[in-house]
Amino acid sequence: MSAAPGSTVVTGAAGGIGGAVAQRLQGDGPLVLLDIDAAALHAAAGSLTGAQVEVVRCDVRDADAVGTAAERIATLGPVARLVCAAGIGPAQTDDGQQILEVDLRGSARMMAALRPLMVAGSAIVNIGSVASARSPLDADAALVDPLGDQWEATWSRVRPDAWTAYAYSKRGLWLHSRRRAVEWARDGVRVNIVSPSQTATALGAATIAENPEIAEFVSRIPMGRMAQPAEVADAVAFLAGPTASFITGVELFVDGGAGAAGQAMKPPTQGASIA
Numbered sequence: 015m016s017a018a019p020g021s022t023v024v025t026g027a028a029g030g031i032g033g034a035v036a037q038r039l040q041g042d043g044p045l046v047l048l049d050i051d052a053a054a055l056h057a058a059a060g061s062l063t064g065a066q067v068e069v070v071r072c073d074v075r076d077a078d079a080v081g082t083a084a085e086r087i088a089t090l091g092p093v094a095r096l097v098c099a100a101g102i103g104p105a106q107t108d109d110g111q112q113i114l115e116v117d118l119r120g121s122a123r124m125m126a127a128l129r130p131l132m133v134a135g136s137a138i139v140n141i142g143s144v145a146s147a148r149s150p151l152d153a154d155a156a157l158v159d160p161l162g163d164q165w166e167a168t169w170s171r172v173r174p175d176a177w178t179a180y181a182y183s184k185r186g187l188w189l190h191s192r193r194r195a196v197e198w199a200r201d202g203v204r205v206n207i208v209s210p211s212q213t214a215t216a217l218g219a220a221t222i223a224e225n226p227e228i229a230e231f232v233s234r235i236p237m238g239r240m241a242q243p244a245e246v247a248d249a250v251a252f253l254a255g256p257t258a259s260f261i262t263g264v265e266l267f268v269d270g271g272a273g274a275a276g277q278a279m280k281p282p283t284q285g286a287s288i289a
């Protein structure tokens with residue numbers, strides 16, 4: 015199947031990984047940069063030359079705002095590629111619910127809102143994390159359907175700390191991506207996830223600065239360093255592009271061999287259990 019013509023939408027486009035993805039995917043149809051941070055968005059747009067760039071300020075926690083963004087994106091025609099890179103982590107908030115809202119439910123909202131604009135050959139790539147390995151498997155059933163009726167009932171009584179919520183959100187994003195990949199495959203819409211280890215962005219640097227155990231984890235990665243945002247973007251470009259036309263429902267790790275070596279990122283706190 016060839017790639018669908020249409021626009022490319024990148025959430026978290028003002029950030030390190032989203033910005034690198036926007037740079038990597040520019041020039042193939044309209045490019046929509048979406049982020050909550052208006053000033054940083056305009057700066058990111060200014061660094062892109064030669065592409066038709068649209069800037070959309072949107073908080074992915076807000077279903078109405080996501081709907082309004084989708085209406086605006088619809089005026090550009092079909093969506094060929096959606097990359098969900100908007101995210102926050104424990105370095106930015108202690109509130110685990112907020113992490114779930116942005117990283118998991120925000121990405122699920124964007125997928126659902128833009129799905130009607132997708133055609134055969136369209137592709138979604140979400141940004142996960144190796145941190146998903148810390149999510150206890152007994153939470154899976156509560157994570158797979160982040161926009162479902164049961165979400166509020168379950169997560170209003172479970173108050174995970176930020177580290178546990180981050181692991182839950184990335185595990186949930188993988189489970190949800192896989193479910194959507196199966197549901198949307200017959201329509202030719204592919205869904206995959208790229209899961210990096212520590213990456214040299216503002217978020218990655220802040221996390222390391224505050225948590226020596228994560229710096230120690232990075233030192234144990236077989237390739238001995240953090241990922242560069244451009245290396246994550248290259249993996250995204252592959253999965254979003256026509257050379258991945260028969261690949262859907264996979265998690266591609268960009269981790270310098272950490273998974274192969276059996277390394278697990280150790281959370282600084284034990285965290286809550288879903289049970």
Ligand SMILES: NC(=O)c1ccc[n+]([C@@H]2O[C@H](COP(=O)([O-])OP(=O)(O)OC[C@H]3O[C@@H](n4cnc5c(N)ncnc54)[C@H](O)[C@@H]3O)[C@@H](O)[C@H]2O)c1
Pocket residue numbers: 025026027028029030031032048049050051054072073074075099100101102103116117120141142143144209210211212213214215216217218219
């Ligand atoms: N940097 C790492 O070490 C690392 C490792 C693995 C996974 N990731 C994941 O990659 C993604 C991008 O991370 P990054 O390192 O580029 O971080 P970043 O902080 O540089 O970028 C994240 C972007 O998301 C935006 N954002 C935050 N909340 C939002 C909201 N409610 N609505 C819309 N936009 C919002 C921010 O404004 C920011 O521009 C995140 O999902 C993160 O969990 C990062």
